[in-house]
Amino acid sequence: MEQNDNYELSFWLSPQLDEKAIEQKFDSLLKQIEKLGALIIFNQSPQLKQLAYPIKKERNAYFGYIQYMLSKDSSVRLKEEIMLDNDIIRFMILNKPKEEKRAPRRTLSKHVFSEQKSKIEKKVEKGSKKEEKVISLEELDKKLSEILKEE
8 A cells, every 4th residue: 555645735716816716727627636536634725815926827816725645646636637637726735744853952152162162262261462563654654655666
């Protein structure tokens, strides 16, 4: 028996459809997915949204998504069927990996942090021990005029 994967289908429906047609299209899409043997996990019915950029010359569209579990072969068939639907102007099917238990992140203790901070402070102190030579404005003007004459 083939193992089912988690998928999410996100889609944009044409704004030319009326509210009733949108509901019918969404219901038929759910039935189409279930017919392929999927287990629907979550779904969001389409809502009218403004698009960030035009898709097929449309500035608005109905956005919805469906999360489901389905075999890989059936998911490929679903993609092929959706591509034939002219009312779906854009769609994307994501394979969502199953969540694995992760090891908790290590955090630095205050002690380790304070040690690192003191090392950095010592390096800064060593670097600041350089002697700085103070130059008067007259000497600076002389240097500048020498540099400019060379060019």
